[in-house]
Amino acid sequence: xxxxxxxxxxxxxxxxxxxxxxxxxxxxxxxxxxxxxxxxxxxxxxxxxxxxxxxxxxxxxxxxxxxxxxxxxxxxxxxxxxxxxxxxxxxxxxxxxxxxxxxxxxxxxxxxxxxxxxxxxxxxxxxxxxxxxxxxxxxxxxxxxxxxxxxxxxxxxxxxxxxxxxxxxxxxxxxxxxxxxxxxxxxxxxxxxxxxxxxxxxxxxxxxxxxxxxxxxxxxxxxxxxxxxxxxxxxxxxxxxxxxxxxxxxxxxxxxxxxxxxxxxxxxxxxxxxxxxxxxxxxxxxxxxxxxxxxxxxxxxxxxxxxxxxxxxxxxxxxxxxxxxxxxxxxxxxxxxxxxxxxxxxx
Amino acid sequence: xxxxxxxxxxxxxxxxxxxxxxxxxxxxxxxxxxxxxxxxxxxxxxxxxxxxxxxxxxxxxxxxxxxxxxxxxxxxxxxxxxxxxxxxxxxxxxxxxxxxxxxxxxxxxxxxxxxxxxxxxxxxxxxxxxxxxxxxxxxxxxxxxxxxxxxxxxxxxxxxxxxxxxxxxxxxxxxxxxxxxxxxxxxxxxxxxxxxxxxxxxxxxxxxxxxxxxxxxxxxxxxxxxxxxxxxxxxxxxxxxxxxxxxxxxxxxxxxxxxxxxxxxxxxxxxxxxxxxxxxxxxxxxxxxxxxxxxxxxxxxxxxxxxx
Numbered sequence: 001x002x003x004x005x006x007x008x009x010x011x012x013x014x015x016x017x018x019x020x021x022x023x024x025x026x027x028x029x030x031x032x033x034x035x036x037x038x039x040x041x042x043x044x045x046x047x048x049x050x051x052x053x054x055x056x057x058x059x060x061x062x063x064x065x066x067x068x069x070x071x072x073x074x075x076x077x078x079x080x081x082x083x084x085x086x087x088x089x090x091x092x093x094x095x096x097x098x099x100x101x102x103x104x105x106x107x108x109x110x111x112x113x114x115x116x117x118x119x120x121x122x123x124x125x126x127x128x129x130x131x132x133x134x135x136x137x138x139x140x141x142x143x144x145x146x147x148x149x150x151x152x153x154x155x156x157x158x159x160x161x162x163x164x165x166x167x168x169x170x171x172x173x174x175x176x177x178x179x180x181x182x183x184x185x186x187x188x189x190x191x192x193x194x195x196x197x198x199x200x201x202x203x204x205x206x207x208x209x210x211x212x213x214x215x216x217x218x219x220x221x222x223x224x225x226x227x228x229x230x231x232x233x234x235x236x237x238x239x240x241x242x243x244x245x246x247x248x249x250x251x252x253x254x255x256x257x258x259x260x261x262x263x264x265x266x267x268x269x270x271x272x273x274x275x276x277x278x279x280x281x282x283x284x285x286x287x288x289x290x291x292x293x294x295x296x297x298x299x300x301x302x303x304x305x306x307x308x309x310x311x312x313x314x315x316x317x318x319x320x321x322x323x324x325x326x327x328x329x330x331x332x333x334x335x336x337x338x339x340x341x342x343x344x345x346x347x
Numbered sequence: 348x349x350x351x352x353x354x355x356x357x358x359x360x361x362x363x364x365x366x367x368x369x370x371x372x373x374x375x376x377x378x379x380x381x382x383x384x385x386x387x388x389x390x391x392x393x394x395x396x397x398x399x400x401x402x403x404x405x406x407x408x409x410x411x412x413x414x415x416x417x418x419x420x421x422x423x424x425x426x427x428x429x430x431x432x433x434x435x436x437x438x439x440x441x442x443x444x445x446x447x448x449x450x451x452x453x454x455x456x457x458x459x460x461x462x463x464x465x466x467x468x469x470x471x472x473x474x475x476x477x478x479x480x481x482x483x484x485x486x487x488x489x490x491x492x493x494x495x496x497x498x499x500x501x502x503x504x505x506x507x508x509x510x511x512x513x514x515x516x517x518x519x520x521x522x523x524x525x526x527x528x529x530x531x532x533x534x535x536x537x538x539x540x541x542x543x544x545x546x547x548x549x550x551x552x553x554x555x556x557x558x559x560x561x562x563x564x565x566x567x568x569x570x571x572x573x574x575x576x577x578x579x580x581x582x583x584x585x586x587x588x589x590x591x592x593x594x595x596x597x598x599x600x601x602x603x604x605x606x607x608x609x610x611x612x613x614x615x616x617x618x619x620x621x622x623x624x625x626x627x628x629x630x631x632x633x634x635x636x637x638x639x640x641x642x643x644x645x646x647x648x649x650x651x652x653x654x655x
């Protein structure tokens with residue numbers, strides 16, 4: 001379940017390998033750029049990850065690392081222009097979705113792969129009731145009648161533990177609280193029983209107490225339905241509880257992939273190490289918070305060599321010359337660092 | 348909702364009184380002798396002038412006059428012209444014609460304006476977008492009477508596709524060209540507002556959600572995008588309907604339509620002040636009610652708007 005696909009990130013513009021592997025959803029050497037008036041930003045530079053039924057992959061990274069753009073490319077909701085896919089594959093059941101007809105892709109959305117968004121208030125249509133937006137899935141996609149669709153929508157609201165689901169059916173999104181809205185969003189995306197759920201920072205806009213409830217709900221639904229889940233987040237705390245594997249992204253690449261325990265115990269990339277170190281700790285109360293110095297690179301002008309080298313405390317001359325490929329460093333983990341072995345083997 | 352409606356209707360009262368009073372005052376204080384030319388070549392006999400002055404309370408101050416007028420009006424009596432015709436009858440004959448023309452113009456605005464706006468808003472900077480931008484600019488720049496005469500001459504006289512004037516039966520097919528002329532400037536406005544609105548909402552999060560749900564593009568645009576983009580367009584259409592129902596002096600004149608615009612024009616020229624006031628009062632009421640209707644439509648289109 002968790003062997004790591006190795007990609008050659010340094011090869012520019014190379015297409016995906018296209019070999020079938022029996023995986024549910026795999027992203028293979030994906031490359032996306034944004035063509036803007038000011039220049040071309042290379043947002044995704046060879047991302048490879050996969051998710052299987054019943055497992056949760058967390059994609060971790062700062063804003064601008066490309067985690068959301070990857071998700072949008074999988075869903076086929078990338079704004080084009082400015083976004084253009086320049087290479088790679090997104091395979092669902094072994095079939096490259098980037099080569100499918102628009103109609104084929106549409107049918108996968110919602111039924112094969114569904115997505116929940118960060119801000120449910122703006123992601124739900126303000127002028128339709130929550131019930132309508134859920135029932136719409138049953139009516140349009142399943143061809144059910146009005147009454148039956150309504151019944152199923154209320155069942156969905158019940159499943160995401162919205163109290164008084166029947167009464168809430170006719171409420172508009174702005175009449176829901178933040179947490180309830182995100183629950184409604186989840187109900188809507190799970191309506192057609194998708195095989196993969198992509199959750200793009202599902203708890204970022206919520207109170208901390210509500211965050212935990214929503215994550216618990218997501219984890220529970222994922223287990224019940226044996227879905228593959230891609231959880232996009234920048235919150236290490238969220239990840240630890242629910243993820244099976246973690247892929248860390250930086251400047252449009254995967255820099256480290258490992259299972260949760262390994263990643264926290266012994267990060268194999270200095271960026272991951274920096275992220276873990278910058279979690280505020282209770283036993284260091286009153287001291288200055290630790291951060292990773294510097295800023296993520298300008299994607300229109302990514303530094304040569306390892307993109308992390310300007311901020312890396314371990315940087316050596318080789319880091320400024322050669323892009324480190326994502327290589328296996330253990331039984332089930334990979335890192336894109338020239339010194340991954342040293343990091344893993346240190347005491 | 349009920350309380351809001353009541354409050355809005357009550358607000359109409361001072362607006363109605365204020366605007367009708369201003370009109371009354373303005374129209375009757377236009378300089379010139381209202382009886383000049385009423386009796387052919389001669390000066391009107393003193394008896395006639397005295398009778399008419401008495402009848403229209405012309406010797407009293409404007410407040411008393413207005414009060415009398417309103418008293419009659421509230422009983423449904425619009426008064427009479429100097430030639431003893433009931434003004435209520437004039438309005439009742441002319442108004443349906445204006446209404447028909449206004450509805451045809453509105454339908455043309457909605458269909459062409461909204462259609463062009465949606466198509467260009469979805470595909471900005473394409474050929475169609477530029478075509479619509481240029482042609483709407485053209486329509487906006489041309490005065491109505493130019494559009495009217497050119498279309499009448501071209502379609503009615505040169506090519507003979509339509510009859511150059513509208514018959515008294517006011518058939519729907521005859522009203523298409525006048526309706527387009529009347530709505531031409533608004534078509535351009537509506538196309539542009541709809542285009543901007545669609546283009547803005549096209550990138551909205553909820554549209555992305557609708558696509559991610561796997562809904563067919565037809566439904567994403569026709570249901571999710573359109574409903575949100577319609578709000579500014581409906582405002583424009585609603586206020587425009589109020590204006591259209593005020594009659595179209597130029598368009599009605601060009602196509603020989605016996606509508607309210609022509610009547611008010613005729614009344615102004617012949618100094619039939621009572622007719623002018625009567626018609627304008629009706630127009631004020633129609634306009635106010637249309638505005639109220641637009642405000643109520645907002646709530647129907649956007650549930651976030653609640654009237655308390």
